[in-house]
Amino acid sequence: MCGIVGYIGPKKASEVILEALRKVEYRGYDSAGIAVSNSKIEIMKDAGKIAEIEKRNDFSSLQGTVGIGHTRWATHGEVNKQNAHPHTDCTGTICLVHNGIIENFAELRERLGKLGHKFKSETDTELVAHLLEENLKTAKGDFKKAFFDMLKDVEGSYSFVIFRQGERKIYGARKSCPLVIGIGKGEMFFASDMPAVLDRTREFVFLGEAEAAILSDGGYDVYDAAGKKTSRPSKHVDWTPQMAQKEGYPHFMLKEIFEQQATIRQSSAVDVNWAVNELKRAKNISIIACGTSYYAALVFKHLLASECGIRADAVIGSEFRSGVFDKGTCAIAISQSGETADTLSAVRFAKGKGARIIGITNVFGSSLTREADATVYIGAGPEIAVVATKSFTSQLVVLYKIALTLAGKKKELLQLHDLSGVAEAVLSKSGDVEKLVGELAKKKDFFFIGRGVYFPIALEGALKLKEIAYLHAEAYAAGELKHGPLSMLEDGVPIIAIGNFDENMVKLVTNVKECKARKARVLAVSDHLGLLAEADWKFAMPAVPGLFAPIIYILPLQLLAYYMAVKLGKDPDKPRNLAKSVTVE
Ligand code: F6R
8 A cells, every 4th residue: 555666866766756656556546746856855746646647747847866756545634635745844854755554643743743843734644754853853963863763753554765855865664564675777766566666677675574774876775673784685586577567458457367377377386385384284274364365265265175174264364363373373374465464463463372374475575475484476477456366366276286285186286287278268258258248237236156165256256346346246155145135136136156067056056046036137157058048148168177167267257347347437457445455454
């Protein structure tokens, strides 16, 4: 949440920062701003998405080769120009951007207010600029000391990027929010995510929890929380700039849906042995995740039961107190970003109880990788659209690989490698899904149903539709309809019935008939002729080995949500009120 960028080098900072901000706009897009240092600090900021702001503001008029920028997902204070970042102190010489939440906001506001500071915004961030101004007085003009004193004073989560008039340095710090350093040729960057500057460098330094860094023209220094210099060598990453571009697709979401024919194959080659060894030693298993990743957790729970005969617990990150963790627990935390605050809190809670942690993530060097005893990278490449698509199928492929390795099922492991061909076959029929949208886009309420392992797939299909098309969608284990939800069915309400021809199919067909008897209309996503025959609309799935079908069955549901959003005039890449990488609890 919130994209932040800092630049120091020979180039025009405003141009470099603007380009970088566009690439991390998925982190927040209700307002944005840039500040550069000249003879004085100049700031340009406004409410809206970057493309809208640019129509009203000429960022290129900002001269200077040091600067910082921000794209916001509002927490403190409504969305308006005053609350947009960057923020400054009373003198206008200290300027900063922030991602996170300052928890001792009220106390700081009172203390600084009493000292005579005047606030221009309602944000918690601005207080930090005034705190630095105050600290600078007691530090007798030593800004580095003022900076480290400030870090001791603020409570909560943050990544900061800060600069000061007349100094060719940028100060950065992180705690429970991401911040990386990019090392270019004669230039240095701060960014909340690597895609911001992938076209300029692939050399990154991953700051540890509660670490700080100071960038200068000559390079970077890293410090621990107490302000003691420490060493953090850089790492080369194999993500390419093309991976973070649309490459001819109208939206990142569509590009990422189509990429799955390749990412499913890539993820099937991931090494899971460490994770498997951890699981073999465990007395009990808990799976922790949020949102889409939680639905992957539910599929994994199902697989552990069906393929390995192992009972596991799936815990929503924010509900970690409902989980039981102890020294015998292996907790598997699944998170695309590796930065989800709810998931990380659950992981810390589980660790505190003595559990071992396996992290399953897509992002190299993310916070989860630092908390985990073993990490598996799912290998989906950068996911730029706010909603998860390719990361979900990559999570599933990796989780299947773990379960099948644990169960010693060699033949099935080989089949996992061949799935990408089926994905390609389904995606090649995207036009059939698009045609369905003509009628479905007139509907307001949707019910997704599935049985067994298709229930989490129904949940994920409904979540996609809610997130990007803003339509009311619910998902049920199909057998649950008769226990209450059937009363909501009216003439023409769409039921999306999902499932392949397995032991649950006869009952799913019965559930569909029950819906039809109440005049609901059915879209069947299935390979089963009996279910397809019952349906008003159909998406006939190709034959997929039954065990793996859930990985493939989500594809038409992703396409359905995408085409619905486009038909209804919504931006599927930047859904309202959401942001990628949810770093607040
Ligand atoms: C849905 C979506 C979210 C995330 C959730 C967890 O499309 O993207 O529900 O799945 O916020 O995020 P990660 O996986 O980064 O922990």
